[in-house]
Amino acid sequence: MPKKTVNYNQVELMASVAAKLLEDNKSVLVGTGLPVLAAMLAQQSNAPNILIMYEAGGVGSQASVVPVSVGESRTFYHGIAASSMHDVMSALQGGFVDYGFLGAAQIDMYGNINTTVIGDYDTPKVRLPGSGGANDAGSLCFKTIILMKQDIKRFVKKLDFLTTPGYLTGPGAREKAGLPKNTGPYRVISQLGVYGFDSDTKKMMLLSTHPNVSIEEIKENCSFELTIPVNVETSEEPTDQELKILRQIDPMKIVIGK
Amino acid sequence: MPKKTVNYNQVELMASVAAKLLEDNKSVLVGTGLPVLAAMLAQQSNAPNILIMYEAGGVGSQASVVPVSVGESRTFYHGIAASSMHDVMSALQGGFVDYGFLGAAQIDMYGNINTTVIGDYDTPKVRLPGSGGANDAGSLCFKTIILMKQDIKRFVKKLDFLTTPGYLTGPGAREKAGLPKNTGPYRVISQLGVYGFDSDTKKMMLLSTHPNVSIEEIKENCSFELTIPVNVETSEEPTDQELKILRQIDPMKIVIGK
Amino acid sequence: MSKVEIIEEGKGQLVGFRDPDENRRWVLDNKSRTPEDKRMSAQEAVSKFIKPGDYIASGGFGHVRVSMAIIYEIIRQKKQSLIMAGKTAVHDIDLLVAAGCVDKVEVAYSFGHELRGLSNASRRAVQTGKCKVVSEISNAGYQWRFLAGMMGIPFIPSRILLGTDTFKKSSTKIINCPFTNKPLTLIPSCNPDVGIIHVHRCDKYGNAQIDGALIEDFELSHASRRLIVTTEKVTPHRKTRLKPWRTSIPFYYVDAVVEVPYGSHPCQMPMEYFFDEDHISEWLRLSKTDAGVKEYLEKYIYSVNSFDQYLRLIGGQRKLNRLKKMEMTTGWKAEAK
């Protein structure tokens, strides 16, 4: 692969990789931050008809600048609806939402995620915000995409707390628990690579490493046994055009700069 | 009682009697026809702050002419809300509605009513419209007032079909069935008299006879055993002012003329 | 831990119910999230989306905001064996039963014309067994069937129907509540095969605005598998985006957009035009006999090609202007929003 001057940061790379995963003419529920950035990039590049939904009621926004909060006025700016959580959560549960874009503090081999607590629940080392809409998206969207930082304390064997369901304990576990059919984590995107889930074992599987990241590095930053297929691609770098769009969407670098 | 020239019809009398039952500053769910007429009369006479609610979403209408349907635009004309059945039915179930005003084809001793079928259910003599919102109002409003024509085929020992709950089989039966506490039929108004329900037996009890109606006549037009207390009042006649209002509210006599 | 059990089950037929997983699958396979131009004629919408055996539900309430243009078209195309939601259905269901299109009904309120009396034709059909009432429910019951359908859950708990024959003939179940231990009615969800709704304005993709009370059309539109929207006016998409808070039905619920001015006639369109009492009376008079029903259907539906032609028959623009004026005496106009 021809080397290119690295003129982007990890957030920009992750946003660009995530945006490319979104198919046009699908719907996506997005959370604050990187998910919004990625969805807006998709809307302005490969998926102009992506339907962006926010849990507070904004649908189909055409805002040109990233909303600071998933409830703020940009979430319905020139949108097709400014309704309510009742409306959007019903659409999720009813099967109208293809993708759910989430962040996470910890993830395990089956794509279960933790955003509630680090350490013991009753005497927490770090109390995190909790589910928010994550459990809802992870339970009800058809395909969940998780965007998160990777290291051995984040890609863990056992979560400190299972906030949002991935494939739970493996094949068939979601359905057995009563979760809607044909749902679950679809991709995980970290600063190191892109992961999917083996269709038989439902275990996390490396799909591509980001430019200049070795498989060794991926393994070193993962506490559980990762499925590594023979063919591992290299993730595409963001194009200049994508970077330009990202910096227009987030001119104050409130997401990119973090 | 001094006799007066009878210058009103049965509908006008019933509307006037019903209107006087409504306390000011209470809420009432009304159905099409006589209930609307009575509630609007109350609004323009003894209960200016009565809050009139329609099941399709109109609340607090100040229409000057009786709506033809409980879903039409007059139900929210200069109202305080034009919302939805979801909103109004929730208010009913949540305990925000004091009175429910219903019509009926048949009633029994416990104030249970039938608006579904005359004759056998599967081979009906007359198929009537069914519950509509009657079961909802009769289940959920605190006090139900039933406005109906009285004769031996309508005040019956046994209903052909129990559409809407009164006191069911007697004291305690509503609660046992799971219906909300402190609810049930409050008054029945026919062209002959006004009825309440004995607080111990929950059986229908004569409260007043309309002008020029004898207790004998009341009994002759009732198939079940009616509780008749020692003191039976005579219903008040509509005043000239009330009649004037009624005829303004229903200028085409779509309710009055029936 | 309180025990929970089923106390009693209604014996009515459960119609329009879908397992939520099955409905999600159907939605995934059949409901497009693509903003496509969905404008088509009433003829096309009905022939494309309504099949024999379908459970259909018509929006509005009583004689208010009913998509009569689609009702007439269903009759014209002689659709058969439809099951209908009698969710305070009056003129629509009366005509559909009279014309032999609908032969099963789940009833909250049907076979009546509210203040105008009982419906002659459909009541006769029920009394002679031509049309079967498959189950009973109430207006709130329907509202909650659609709410559950919209929410993708199998039921909504409630405190209605308890203790009555309406319950016994319903498709609901009574359990004791696991939180309160009191009896509670579970109202099964409903996802109609086809919902039919008339709105004030809608863009070509299906983003629809309703003025005045929504009645139960928010839930019905979101719960319906196929949704035919007829509209007084197709408005530019750009106008949708200027006031997104006015959208009652977003486009991804909508399958057909049919522009039909006066499409609710002879029913009322709130803040647009009044009931046509002359025409409703004509139907109520003719429908007293089977011959009269035939005469009405022949005159106003079968021998007519389009809704425009029908509007000329009922009195044309002059009559429509009068109905507009009558509605305007309420003193406001839809544009006021």
Add this chain to the structure above:
Amino acid sequence: MSKVEIIEEGKGQLVGFRDPDENRRWVLDNKSRTPEDKRMSAQEAVSKFIKPGDYIASGGFGHVRVSMAIIYEIIRQKKQSLIMAGKTAVHDIDLLVAAGCVDKVEVAYSFGHELRGLSNASRRAVQTGKCKVVSEISNAGYQWRFLAGMMGIPFIPSRILLGTDTFKKSSTKIINCPFTNKPLTLIPSCNPDVGIIHVHRCDKYGNAQIDGALIEDFELSHASRRLIVTTEKVTPHRKTRLKPWRTSIPFYYVDAVVEVPYGSHPCQMPMEYFFDEDHISEWLRLSKTDAGVKEYLEKYIYSVNSFDQYLRLIGGQRKLNRLKKMEMTTGWKAEAK
């Protein structure tokens, strides 16, 4: 007949739940249907309606449309032992926990400031045990708790929380559905003791209008026992009646109407004014230490008599004009509706 049984029960504390009969009784005894002038000061509203031990819920979402005027007043009056709905609560709950007013939280999203990072003060209070998380839930879970509360039913069934620790720490129960026989989560209803909502406009009786997305305030306002509405502007009652379809909260749900222009500051008021990032940053910086918390509370709350005085401290009209202008760059104005 399928058997129904409780499969599992969450071990979280059930807070804000009322038996529907008990709540109906409370409503009957306490909620007036009389159109009364409910205007009062924030001081009066808080002292009249908020008691120690109350379960309170604040409207809006995150830093959007939050009744900060009431939050500050609760702190000023040193209310204690409150339980709060962490329904994506950020700045409001952070301050209330920091000030020692709230010591129990049911969490969907709390102790964070969204993009701005974790909340220092309230997180510290949880980690040191000063504030206790009594149960976990999700955003949809809250939405449905309020929906059930509004509807007067004990629970809403749903398909969330299943299989997770969030369920185990919640107050929900899993049963197998009597219609589908699949596991289903029952979300218990919630009727908060006090709901606190900031709106765009409201008349003196409490008929309130909200512009833009309603978020979950339709359900929350209808479910709350006491409801304090703060409003950018008190509008003449006659204006309510000209556009009744714009009423999001009818007066009979409302107990207090408090006129507070900029009452959401430093949070956003959609289509009115933007977030005050300077002020939020100042809090986030100061709240890193207990001394800083004290300094902030002293400066902006305890030593201030009114919201107007606070507004002068944060930069006065000049700052507010800038925030208005920033919000207007989105290109529309609330009056557009």
